[in-house]
Amino acid sequence: xxxxxxxxxxxxxxxVIAGPVNAEVELTLGSGDRIVSIVTMGSVKELGLHxxxxxxxxxxxxxxxxxTDDAGLKTSARNHLRGAVSRLVKGAINTEVTMQTSGGLTxxxxxxxxxxxxxxxxxxxxxxxxxxxxxVILATKA
Amino acid sequence: xxxxxxxxxxxxxxxVIAGPVNAEVELTLGSGDRIVSIVTMGSVKELGLHxxxxxxxxxxxxxxxxxTDDAGLKTSARNHLRGAVSRLVKGAINTEVTMQTSGGLTxxxxxxxxxxxxxxxxxxxxxxxxxxxxxVILATKA
Amino acid sequence: xxxxxxxxxxxxxxxVIAGPVNAEVELTLGSGDRIVSIVTMGSVKELGLHxxxxxxxxxxxxxxxxxTDDAGLKTSARNHLRGAVSRLVKGAINTEVTMQTSGGLTxxxxxxxxxxxxxxxxxxxxxxxxxxxxxVILATKA
Numbered sequence: 001x002x003x004x005x006x007x008x009x010x011x012x013x014x015x016v017i018a019g020p021v022n023a024e025v026e027l028t029l030g031s032g033d034r035i036v037s038i039v040t041m042g043s044v045k046e047l048g049l050h051x052x053x054x055x056x057x058x059x060x061x062x063x064x065x066x067x068t069d070d071a072g073l074k075t076s077a078r079n080h081l082r083g084a085v086s087r088l089v090k091g092a093i094n095t096e097v098t099m100q101t102s103g104g105l106t107x108x109x110x111x112x113x114x115x116x117x118x119x120x121x122x123x124x125x126x127x128x129x130x131x132x133x134x135x136v137i138l139a140t141k142a
Numbered sequence: 143x144x145x146x147x148x149x150x151x152x153x154x155x156x157x158v159i160a161g162p163v164n165a166e167v168e169l170t171l172g173s174g175d176r177i178v179s180i181v182t183m184g185s186v187k188e189l190g191l192h193x194x195x196x197x198x199x200x201x202x203x204x205x206x207x208x209x210t211d212d213a214g215l216k217t218s219a220r221n222h223l224r225g226a227v228s229r230l231v232k233g234a235i236n237t238e239v240t241m242q243t244s245g246g247l248t249x250x251x252x253x254x255x256x257x258x259x260x261x262x263x264x265x266x267x268x269x270x271x272x273x274x275x276x277x278v279i280l281a282t283k284a
Numbered sequence: 285x286x287x288x289x290x291x292x293x294x295x296x297x298x299x300v301i302a303g304p305v306n307a308e309v310e311l312t313l314g315s316g317d318r319i320v321s322i323v324t325m326g327s328v329k330e331l332g333l334h335x336x337x338x339x340x341x342x343x344x345x346x347x348x349x350x351x352t353d354d355a356g357l358k359t360s361a362r363n364h365l366r367g368a369v370s371r372l373v374k375g376a377i378n379t380e381v382t383m384q385t386s387g388g389l390t391x392x393x394x395x396x397x398x399x400x401x402x403x404x405x406x407x408x409x410x411x412x413x414x415x416x417x418x419x420v421i422l423a424t425k426a
Contacts, residue, residue: 002209002210002211002260002261003207003208003209003210003257003261003272004207004208004209004251004253004254004257004258004261005207005257006254006256006257019304019305020161020162020304020305021161021162021163021164021166021305022164022305022306024305024324037218038276038324039218040166040180040218040220040275042220043218043220046216047216047217047218058207058217058272060204060205060207060253061254062204062252062344062346063344065287065288065289065342065344065421066287066288067286067287067288068286068287069286072425073423073424073425074330074331074423074424074425075331075342075421075422075423075424076321076323076324076327076331076421076422076423077421078324078326078327089235090234091233091234091235091236091375091376092233092234092374092375092376093373093375093378093379093380093394094235094236094375094378094394095235096235096254108254109288110235110236110254111288111344112288112290112345112380112392112394114290115288115289115290116288118286119286119287119288130287130342130421132418132419132421133324134274134276134322134418135274135277135419137207137217137218137219137272137274138217138218139215139216139217139218140215140216140217141214141215141216144351144352144353144402144403145349145350145351145352145403145414146349146350146351146393146395146396146399146400146403147349147399148396148398148399162303162304163303163304163305163306163308164306179360180418181360182308182322182360182362182417185360185362188358189358189359189360200349200359200414202346202347202349202395203396204346204394231377232376233375233376233377233378234375234376236377236378237377238377238396250396252377252378252396276416276418277416277419279349279359279360279361279414279416280359280360281357281358281359281360282357282358282359283356283357283358
């Protein structure tokens with residue numbers, strides 16, 4: 001697949017919780033990391049999503065929030081990926097931050113330069129990537 | 143209307159599927175393209191949305207994913223607009239990509255420079271713009 | 285809390301409307317401004333959200349749409365914060381716009397330079413910040 005989403009995480013569906021309109025789909029990646037996505041029941045049927053099926057989670061870099069001390073915090077976002085900063089590319093307003101989870105997953109986030117400074121981000125800094133489940137798009141091969 | 147959303151698509155409501163909390167509203171644009179939005183039932187009532195009523199879909203450029211070979215792919219995103227790249231404006235980290243659908247609709251996306259390279263985007267490249275229905279805001283004249 | 289979300293609004297929960305899967309949670313901030321968020325019922329339980337409890341709304345700057353003449357408009361977005369532009373930081377493609385509400389709340393948005401021009405934004409311009417409830421993440425101390 002070729003898409004502009006900087007985060008494309010292939011995995012296997014490990015849970016589908018069906019609601020009246022929406023479903024919560026959990027994907028387990030090769031790295032062991034898990035991604036939860038909220039999609040419509042229509043998409044579950046159209047994509048043929050079920051336990052054991054393959055799918056790829058698409059998450060654009062500007063949708064990712066980075067957090068440095070989430071130990072003492074809980075958020076309503078279903079996706080918390082813990083890792084360490086491995087790359088910083090600075091622009092005029094934004095910085096692209098790449099982090100790696102312990103399982104080896106690479107996550108890209110675009111945050112403002114001010115946030116890089118206020119979080120004190122540098123290569124090696126421990127961070128969590130936070131993504132709301134309703135922001136995650138799932139893709140499958142037709 | 144004056145809003146900073148780079149994509150403002152006026153159209154007519156062609157379908158409202160009501161759920162207990164949310165509704166799926168389909169807008170058909172002058173170009174023939176269709177946009178699906180998930181909004182709360184409260185908004186459906188407050189905006190007076192019904193088949194035949196006018197509304198404008200607001201979609202910020204960073205919410206758009208571009209895909210170059212979606213033929214063999216299905217995604218959970220309800221909005222797939224097919225077209226060709228008509229403009230590229232490059233910044234330090236991001237590029238603003240403009241595409242036109244065959245119906246003449248102009249769609250703006252902001253993606254990273256790395257994605258422009260990995261997708262091989264240039265003027266004339268065929269692309270699909272992918273937008274999740276829950277990301278679309280609807281607006282009406284009061 | 286240290287997060288890269290440029291908008292972190294602490295407040296008190298003033299309403300929780302429970303649905304079968306999702307809940308609509310209203311936060312009232314110290315400034316008097318109110319923020320509505322859609323989160324899963326699972327998060328309501330896990331974060332212990334109830335009337336009177338404390339929580340912080342996290343909103344990344346690219347999720348905010350700015351509007352200059354919303355008087356004659358209604359949108360499906362549940363959050364409309366009115367204020368005036370207090371700062372503009374221009375990049376190659378995007379500008380970071382800071383606005384202040386009358387209650388003193390500071391809101392950061394990232395919009396394109398073209399939008400800054402087409403809206404005629406300058407220090408002091410009256411604007412509304414529009415945010416969809418499903419884009420808001422809630423956080424609490426564990």
